[in-house]
Amino acid sequence: MPRFMGFVRMEENIGTPPQSLFEAMDAHIGERAADGRFVDGGGLYGTEDAVNFVVRGGEVSRVDGPYAEAKEIVGGWSIMEYATVEDAVADMQVFAELHATHWPEVTVVSTLRQISTGPEAPGD
Template identity: 85%
Template sequence: MPRFMGFVRMEENIGMPPKSLFEAMDVHIGERAADGRFLDGGGLYGTEDAINFVVREGEVTRVDGPYAEGKEVVGGWAIMEYADLDAAVADQREFAELHARHWPEVTVVATLRQISDGPDAPTE
């Protein structure tokens, strides 16, 4: 079955989500964990302690957070497994609707990407 990674992006430092969203997410994730769709996931701390390694022109530079230029950050992630793309898309929409219902004043981008099973080795 295909696996997917979901990301939640939002503006940083907007405060804690309401308790009702946490409760709805517990139910949502619990149901999916019980039937095997939700494989792993979690929230992420803010970028104040984030570390990036930037590769530019063959040089590696370490850049520590916070990042003033970043407006949206990834706040959470999940790895899920579905029978097909349609099921994954429908479930990601349901996940986004939880945020719309319980935290409507915040802009959230819920992104879904299929995980590649790609080639086992480079082609060259």
């Protein structure tokens, strides 16, 4: 069954999500974990302790956070399994709608990407 990675991008330091979003997400994830669609996932801390390794011109350099120039950060991630790409897209829309309903004052970008298992094309 195809696997997908979902992640949420948002501005850093926008405050704590409302309790109603936590509760809605618990129910949403719980249903998907029970039927096997949700494999793993979680929230991420801010960039204050993040470390990037930049490869440029054959050289590796380390850059420690926080990153003042960052407009958005990845705030959470998930690994999910769906029978079809269409099922994955439809469920990611439900996930995005939870944020729109419970935290409408922030801008959140929910992204869905299929996980590659080799040289095949997406959707195979």
